[in-house]
Amino acid sequence: MIKKIPKENMGTSNLGWLESRFHFSFAQYFNPSNINFGVLRVLNDDIIHPHSGFDTHPHDNMEIISYVIKGSITHKDSMGNEETLSRGEVQYLSAGDGIFHSEHNFQNEDLRLLQIWIIPPKRNLKKIYGSYRYKKEERINKLLNIVSSKKQNSKVTIHQDINIFVSELDQNKTLNYKIEENRQIYFVQIEGSCKINEIILEEGDALEITNDNNLLITSLNNSHFLFIEMKEE
Template structure:
């Protein structure tokens, strides 16, 4: 089953400095049919104006993965971590027992991110933060694991039964992805480009909620940049 969720059907909140789209219920947006997907709880498509951002605020008991689509985001937290994550790269914050952080776009241009929250499979661990570059050339024609709870040494670690993966395809190219079994939940978003996944067409920034599938065959109708989350129920 693959359910297309068109971009124009997503929840929306425009705060001037922040233009946010919500694939799942978040903040003031509530939809009882979109409370999460497997262990995936949040997928926000955020556009952040230059010189603005999220002031210090707390989190706990959540794995928060930020994929930067355009521009850069600068992180600072109460553990002393500081970092700047650029387009195509990823940062992970394991909120654990509690962390307070800020995220700002200090750039002169707009920053666009996907922020993805996955429910952890354990609690009580101390909080942590990390970031890593993922060159897009390495993802050409194939999925690369960006963040994972499976112990993948090339990916950023998360404390969850899930993975976040990225791929880039040129128009006409195809890629396959196999789930460990049909009980897994998948959520796929083309950051850019138009694609077809198992016969279902997606426009840029649409979501595809996937379950009861073992293999995805994805073909790019246009040059495309893909982000996929694979989680337990």
């Protein structure tokens, strides 16, 4: 089954320095029937305006992935990590029993990123921070596995059993993805538009995909998307 979630049905927020689209209940947006999708707890499409950001704040027992779409993000945390990442690059944090961090846009242009929170398989697991600077050519007209579990082969690995794929497809290009039994997918159209098994997605739209075994992805124009593959609920 494929369920389309139009961007118009999602929660939104505008704090002046931060504009957000919430795929699931978060901050002031609360919908009791839209808390999570499997182990995916948060997916926020954030625009952080120049010279602003999230000051130091705590997290615990969550695995947090940031995928940069535009601009640059500067991360700093209580484990001593500090770095700046740009388009197509990935930052990840397994917060374990507690960590403090900040995220800022120190540049003169807007920063847009997807902030993804994954529920870990157990509480108080080992804290992890890392990043990877994927190249554009790795995702052009093919699927790039940017995050996986530690049992798999991505350059970024977390504790939970998931896979995150991204791609940038040129117009009229097609990709197939086979969904294994007892797995499900949350699909996000980041930029452009595409057709998934006859369902058209525009920028910002999403899909919940369950009890299906194949995705046929066709770009209607230059199309940038991400999907998270996980165990069925």
